[in-house]
Amino acid sequence: MSVLQLGAGDDVRDAPVARANPVAKLAVALLISVMLLLTVDVVTAGTALLLELAVLPWCGLSLRGLLRRGWVVLAGAIPAGLVTTWLGLDSGAVLVAVGPVTITEGSLLAGCAITLRILSVGLPGVVLLATTDPTDLADALAQVARLPHRFVLAALAAMRLFALIGSEWESLGVARRARGLGDDGALGRARTAVGQVLALLVLVIRRGTRLSMAMEARGFGLAGPRTWARQSRLRWSDAVVVAGGIVIVTVATAAGVLAGTWHLALA
Amino acid sequence: MARSEEMSPAPPAQQAGPPATVPSPTHAPSGDDGGWGQLTPRVLAPAVGGLVLAAAVWAVGLPAEPQVFGAPLADLTIPVAILLGLAGLWLAGWTATTREPWRVVDIVTASVLGVAGGFLFVLWNLSWEVLKAPLAAFPPASGLGVGVWLVPGVLGALIIRKPGAAVYTELVAAVVSALVGNQWGFATVWYGLLEGLGPEVVFAILLYRRFGLGAAIGGGAGAGVVVGLLDTFLYYPEFSPTFKVAYIAATIVSGVVIAGIGSWALTKALARTGALASLASGRDARRV
Numbered sequence: 001m002s003v004l005q006l007g008a009g010d011d012v013r014d015a016p017v018a019r020a021n022p023v024a025k026l027a028v029a030l031l032i033s034v035m036l037l038l039t040v041d042v043v044t045a046g047t048a049l050l051l052e053l054a055v056l057p058w059c060g061l062s063l064r065g066l067l068r069r070g071w072v073v074l075a076g077a078i079p080a081g082l083v084t085t086w087l088g089l090d091s092g093a094v095l096v097a098v099g100p101v102t103i104t105e106g107s108l109l110a111g112c113a114i115t116l117r118i119l120s121v122g123l124p125g126v127v128l129l130a131t132t133d134p135t136d137l138a139d140a141l142a143q144v145a146r147l148p149h150r151f152v153l154a155a156l157a158a159m160r161l162f163a164l165i166g167s168e169w170e171s172l173g174v175a176r177r178a179r180g181l182g183d184d185g186a187l188g189r190a191r192t193a194v195g196q197v198l199a200l201l202v203l204v205i206r207r208g209t210r211l212s213m214a215m216e217a218r219g220f221g222l223a224g225p226r227t228w229a230r231q232s233r234l235r236w237s238d239a240v241v242v243a244g245g246i247v248i249v250t251v252a253t254a255a256g257v258l259a260g261t262w263h264l265a266l267a
Numbered sequence: 268m269a270r271s272e273e274m275s276p277a278p279p280a281q282q283a284g285p286p287a288t289v290p291s292p293t294h295a296p297s298g299d300d301g302g303w304g305q306l307t308p309r310v311l312a313p314a315v316g317g318l319v320l321a322a323a324v325w326a327v328g329l330p331a332e333p334q335v336f337g338a339p340l341a342d343l344t345i346p347v348a349i350l351l352g353l354a355g356l357w358l359a360g361w362t363a364t365t366r367e368p369w370r371v372v373d374i375v376t377a378s379v380l381g382v383a384g385g386f387l388f389v390l391w392n393l394s395w396e397v398l399k400a401p402l403a404a405f406p407p408a409s410g411l412g413v414g415v416w417l418v419p420g421v422l423g424a425l426i427i428r429k430p431g432a433a434v435y436t437e438l439v440a441a442v443v444s445a446l447v448g449n450q451w452g453f454a455t456v457w458y459g460l461l462e463g464l465g466p467e468v469v470f471a472i473l474l475y476r477r478f479g480l481g482a483a484i485g486g487g488a489g490a491g492v493v494v495g496l497l498d499t500f501l502y503y504p505e506f507s508p509t510f511k512v513a514y515i516a517a518t519i520v521s522g523v524v525i526a527g528i529g530s531w532a533l534t535k536a537l538a539r540t541g542a543l544a545s546l547a548s549g550r551d552a553r554r555v
Contacts, residue, residue: 029453037454040504072449084505087406110505118454125453129446150374155439158378162443165386198536200383205426205542208379212372221371 015060017241018131022140024238025132028245029124035249036121038264042109044256045116051248052123059127069130073122081115120252124245134159139232150221157211161204168203172196310363317355321348353468360471361430369429372545377427381436384419385443391415392449407510410495410517414525417490420463421530424470424486425478426537428547433470433486437463458497465493466526478548483531484523491515491522 012018017025036048056066085107096103138156142149173196181192215221256262325348395412402408423436441459449455466486473482495515503511534548543549 033453033457037457037501069448073451076451080502083406084503087506087510107505114502114505118451121454122451125445125456126448128453129448134446150369150371151378151435154371154374154378155381155442158375158382158439159443159446161379162382162386162447165383169386169390197387198533200387201380201533201537202540202542204379204383205376205537208376209372209542209545211379212375215375216371221374 012065012131013060013062015131016058016237017055017127018060019237020241021144021232021234021238022128022132022137023144023232024234024241025128026137026140027242029128031245032124032249033121035253036117039253039256039262040110040113040117041256041259041261041263042113042116043259043261044252045113045120047255048248048252049116049120049123051251052120055244055248056123056127060131061127065130066126070122070126073119073126077115077118077122080118081111083111084114085111135230136232139228139230143228143232144234149226153220154212154215157215158208161207161211164207165200165204169196169200172199172203307363310359312359313355313362314359315355317358318352320355321352324348324351357468357471360468360474363474367429369431373427373429373432373547376546377423377432377436378439380423380426381419381439382443384422384436384440385447387418388416388440388444389447389449392444407513407517410498410514411521413494413498413518414487414491414521414523414529416458417462417466417487417494417522417526418530418533420490421466421483421486421526422533424466425483425530425534426543426546426548428475428478430471430475431467433467434460434463454501458494461493461497462490465489465491465522478534480528480531483534484527487522487525487527487530488519489522490526491519494518494522 032048032052036045039045061069085103087107094102094104095108134156138152141147142152176192176196181188181195253262324344328344391412395415399409399412402411417437419440420433420437424433426432427436438456438459441455441462444459445451445453445455451458466489469485469489470478470482473485492515495518498518499506499511499514503514506514534543537543538549541549
């Protein structure tokens with residue numbers, strides 16, 4: 001299943017942004033998502049999306065790779081915009097009226113803004129997740145961002161089990177099929193699914209307990225200084241990446257404020 | 268081990284459980300005073316302070332000036348008040364806990380639980396798109412499916428029983444879901460963090476002492492409120508207030524039933540298999 005691929009793949013080229021420290025890429029993605037989620041307007045989200053698309057050639061993702069990894073964002077953004085267009089608060093001139101459903105200038109604009117916002121928030125995330133190896137991310141989080149290393153490394157170790165969890169889920173499903181379970185209507189299928197989840201959790205927790213014993217036996221979690229096989233450092237190029245992110249949100253927000261469309265979405 | 272100096276009457280590592288004075292969380296809260304025994308002024312101060320500050324902000328309201336990018340600051344009154352109140356309560360709960368440090372087995376189990384939760388997210392992300400189609404006639408009903416995404420946080424807290432377990436487990440699950448790729452992209456990580464904070468605040472208010480059915484329901488409701496508010500804020504900001512209220516009600520119901528009661532039932536069943544033997548929840552289950 002190609003859906004179950006974790007981390008950087010072979011469709012990612014070496015490029016300045018792809019090479020940046022994962023923490024720098026993470027900072028940019030966090031900054032852009034916070035600043036763009038504050039507002040619902042076409043100008044801010046549209047400007048940000050244009051700027052992000054302009055930077056894309058330096059991100060190491062081919063158009064094919066972007067589509068392969070980003071289609072799910074697109075699949076979420078377009079329905080959300082359509083739903084808002086149909087059901088959002090009406091204002092302005094009525095464009096289409098079919099029964100109870102009315103599409104007005106206001107709701108159409110709001111729908112476009114929602115779609116653009118999801119896309120502009122999603123794109124940096126797609127680039128971050130596509131160009132970052134989980135191991136590099138963990139090294140950077142523990143060494144550069146100074147998060148508690150026991151948690152970061154345990155999470156990384158657990159992520160290594162992801163593919164295994166997938167194959168265990170499949171074996172459990174096959175075993176249940178062999179016993180003739182899960183074939184009696186929607187309710188029976190739901191009950192079988194819950195049972196399968198429980199069985200998976202039992203396997204996973206047992207494996208986790210064994211894993212922790214193995215890790216402790218190798219000295220994981222001891223008090224005292226920790227050494228690192230892979231060094232993760234910030235370079236000047238990382239500062240450039242972060243500065244680029246700041247420029248994108250500043251220009252986009254300024255454009256929204258100047259156009260008078262920026263408004264806080266919290267109210 | 269890092270925790271050795273903090274647990275001076277140190278029992279051997281395998282038995283390092285909650286101190287004997289902590290009542291069994293599966294007992295009814297009435298009658299035993301141990302759970303709230305540490306309600307000292309130092310604990311009460313942040314709770315009362317946070318609530319008073321929140322009430323003050325609510326009553327007075329933030330000033331219209333200065334404007335934030337053309338929007339009056341007063342728009343933020345209610346979110347700021349809620350945030351202050353929750354922060355005070357959470358801080359109080361955090362101060363009052365005995366703060367046993369996380370052991371390696373706690374961390375690793377929470378991590379694998381998170382990754383398993385992330386795997387189930389990946390399945391649910393795809394199947395919910397299909398399952399919610401019949402609900403299109405009444406769009407707020409789509410909130411009924413969010414409970415599945417809230418399970419890892421509540422389940423992590425019920426199984427690990429440490430401060431921060433809900434946030435950590437839910438965050439790991441969300442990161443896995445985002446790394447695999449889903450229709451929400453990076454926003455998943457924010458969702459995971461906040462969906463974990465919802466139950467975390469509830470368990471902190473209970474001083475990390477109660478992990479029974481009531482606490483699980485509270486945790487699920489907390490997560491449901493958070494995800495309902497987030498969704499109306501991020502995805503449905505242009506909808507009518509009636510829609511928003513109906514949607515948040517649906518997410519709370521889903522959080523209580525699927526994440527709250529569901530996680531509690533899963534924890535009971537897991538304890539019966541013996542899989543939790545080396546964890547706080549497993550020791551407790553054996554005693555009952």
